[in-house]
Amino acid sequence: MFDIDKWQEIFLSIKQHKIRSILTAIGIFWGIFMLIVMLGMGNGLKRGSEYNFRDDAVNSIWVSPGTTKKPYKGLPPGRRIQMTIDDFNRVDEMEAVDKGTPRNNLSGNFTVKHKQKTSSFDVRATYPDHQYIENTIMVNGRFLNDMDIKEKRQVAVIGETVVDDLYENIEDREAAIGTYISIQNLPYKVVGVFTDTGGERELRKIYIPYSTANQIYNYKNRVNRMMFTADEEDVEASKKLTKEIQAQLASVHNFDPSDKNAVFIRNNIENFERFMALFGAIEIIIWIVGIFTLLAGIIGVGNIMLIIVKERTKEIGVRKALGATPWSIVSLILQESIFITSVAGYFGLVAGIGVLELINSFLKASPGSFFRDPTIDFRVAVIATIILVICGGLAGLVPALKAARVNPVVAMRDE
């Protein structure tokens, strides 16, 4: 391998056939480049969707009311189902349920005020468990707690953007803790500031205790949405829980348990699994397409090496007459083909990763929701490179063996 003479001859051979060598190299370069870029793009799509799911707990189940479509026990279809805090409590006590919260959004047009500044935000009345279900990350202070619910405190947890919009000259967001904001002209004490992976929209939220809102806004225990997480992160377990919730609500609200429109139950883990299966399939397709692209390049190398052997028949004959062993001939041809594939492959790899990093830096500047971090991990890059070197060897093998079989006398007489 580290025979200087052999390398000199390889470089010379490449130098003497610049165009041919470059075209061959481009075939390989393109193959590996496309493989890397496509894998990166696939990863980007996958990570983008994973990221979207990350905002909410993957194993969460969301329940919202609907309208019955099937008649049941003499009752006509078309009845609106209204859930209450009792429904929530019954589901929350189920064994398979881990966390749970009701969630009502404050309705109507209203503004939120702090001192002179006014803006409008979404206000959500929830329980403390909401923090886990929507993956809310506290920056300062705390989220809602059980005492807030129990004592119906007028407290609020606000997003970072809310602070930015309502507070003047705030260097440190911690300074917002303990101040008051007014929602529909009622004062709420700020107890926490949060951030959220779900993006800008999630940062414009304000959380207040459900019990407080229930009393002030006269909900009469009505609940507009219930959210739970299953005890186990398992599709079957969460499917079973979904059915139990449906059955529970059906028996209380007198609707057909098979009526899918009476209540809407969104099972995120099922969706998540479905998405992951889809991306698994996309990844396989990408590998297949990529490897075939690469294969085209490798066949190109094989072709070129055959031509090289043909052209150098005489030289190989001379070498054999002078005492070259078959292996020294084979290794000469093999090394040239492996060298071309490795160098071209390496540049393809670097260029592919470069393009992905470039896209990534653009995405970081303006994050899109469906496409994220389109990079490949180092292991995949290494595997691809190893495949490439092996293939380079295979591509050179047939021509090299042909070269080793050259009959010296015939080759040398060949003018």
Add this chain to the structure above:
Amino acid sequence: MLLLKNINKSYKVGKGSLHVLKNVQMEVKEGELISIMGSSGSGKSTLLNIMGILDDYDSGEYYIDNTLIKNLSQKQAAQYRNRFLGFVFQSFNLLPFKNAMENVALPLYYQKVGRRERNKIAVEYLDKVGLKAWAEHLPTELSGGQKQRVAIARALIAQPKVILADEPTGALDTTTSLEVMDLFKQVNKEGITIIIVTHERDIAALTQRTIFLKDGVIESHDHSFA
């Protein structure tokens, strides 16, 4: 030095086969300078192939320096070629991208002699053939006679026992041919056995004896060719 006993060789041609060499008997003693003559198709090349361990034979026995050369692996054949034999060809067969010195040094490369060492030896051999000053020149910068002298230096560098020359003067004019033959004679005086395949009578006349080959059979050993 070379001993061929009942050598037979045939090639498959389509469905039949062509019997090229028929019971060839031949001996070349150490230090001889001989020529082999024959028209094209007489089996000259095949004989040369077999003597040069470039091809196998079907039956018989072939000895170089009392070593039986038969059914060798490709690797062994290459090693014997490298150790026992030096080749000189009609069309010189110098590698065009290597200078004279590198061409001469090539057999030593296959003996795994270090670069510096083999280039030094190569210059010595170039000096022997009177081309020391041309060591750095590429083959394209040399005349035909010079090229053949480089080729002879290359054949000599591995200190072979036998030099096989296939029409060594075929591409040269008369004056240069004679110069090359002088060089062969000089090398022969140092004790190296030389076999020259040729179709030129005056070249054959310069050797100690000539073997005539016709239709794969040795016709005569002529010691007093004039």
